[in-house]
Amino acid sequence: MSSEKDSVPRLSGAVEIRETEPEIHLISGGGTSLDSFVLISAAVHPFVDYIHLREKSCTANELYHAVREMCRLGVPPGQIVVNDRLDVALASGAAGVQLAGHSLPAAAVRPLAPGLRIGRSVHSPDEAAAAAAEGADYCLYGHIYASASKPGLPGRGLDRLAETVRACPVPVIAIGGIEPDNAGQVISRGAAGIAVLSGICGASDPVAAAMSYRSAVRAARYERR
Numbered sequence: 018m019s020s021e022k023d024s025v026p027r028l029s030g031a032v033e034i035r036e037t038e039p040e041i042h043l044i045s046g047g048g049t050s051l052d053s054f055v056l057i058s059a060a061v062h063p064f065v066d067y068i069h070l071r072e073k074s075c076t077a078n079e080l081y082h083a084v085r086e087m088c089r090l091g092v093p094p095g096q097i098v099v100n101d102r103l104d105v106a107l108a109s110g111a112a113g114v115q116l117a118g119h120s121l122p123a124a125a126v127r128p129l130a131p132g133l134r135i136g137r138s139v140h141s142p143d144e145a146a147a148a149a150a151e152g153a154d155y156c157l158y159g160h161i162y163a164s165a166s167k168p169g170l171p172g173r174g175l176d177r178l179a180e181t182v183r184a185c186p187v188p189v190i191a192i193g194g195i196e197p198d199n200a201g202q203v204i205s206r207g208a209a210g211i212a213v214l215s216g217i218c219g220a221s222d223p224v225a226a227a228m229s230y231r232s233a234v235r236a237a238r239y240e241r242r
């Protein structure tokens with residue numbers, strides 16, 4: 018976990034405030050090569066919580082070596098999540114696996130990897146509820162806003178995010194078109210964090226971008242109920 022991420026005391030009274038700052042997940046892919054992403058991850062890891070390798074066209078061997086290189090460059094394995102590939106997550110010592118609808122079910126993964134953090138990508142309240150029932154630790158829900166990373170598709174919007182949060186007993190991380198300026202809106206609708214691809218990987222200064230997101234979620238945390 019990032020040293021920049023800290024806990025805040027629970028406030029008493031009618032409004033329940035979650036104790037921890039919202040999470041930031043950095044996602045690979047888009048126009049950024051895997052080699053460049055590895056370097057970006059080494060630079061920005063102090064300012065984000067989790068770093069996902071989401072590389073649909075890489076072999077297991079390439080992904081394994083990317084995780085090892087990230088670790089060699091100082092990224093804590095506890096921050097690394099491998100998309101879809103349970104085998105790579107286990108073999109490389111990553112902390113988590115992010116499952117999609119086409120991936121192994123969370124219920125099948127859990128007994129094989131009791132210590133692994135299991136995320137599930139979902140696109141509706143029903144999918145989120147089902148993922149939680151299957152044992153996912155959290156859901157990644159999107160896309161919230163229109164995003165160049167999902168060209169031509171309108172965002173699902175904040176009301177649907179709030180509906181998904183209500184339907185889902187595990188934390189929901191919002192993804193898709195999240196920028197420092199709108200991060201507070203998704204947190205205030207109940208998201209436990211944000212996931213970002215182009216806003217950090219496509220920035221001219223990824224470290225400055227990651228710091229902007231960190232400031233944005235830090236400012237937003239008191240609004241979450």
Ligand SMILES: Cc1nc(C(=O)O)sc1CCOP(=O)(O)O
Nearest residue numbers: 159160164166193194213214215
């Ligand atoms: C990888 C991904 N999954 C999504 C989903 O809706 O499940 S949206 C998305 C891309 C997010 O990219 P950006 O931060 O550049 O908008």
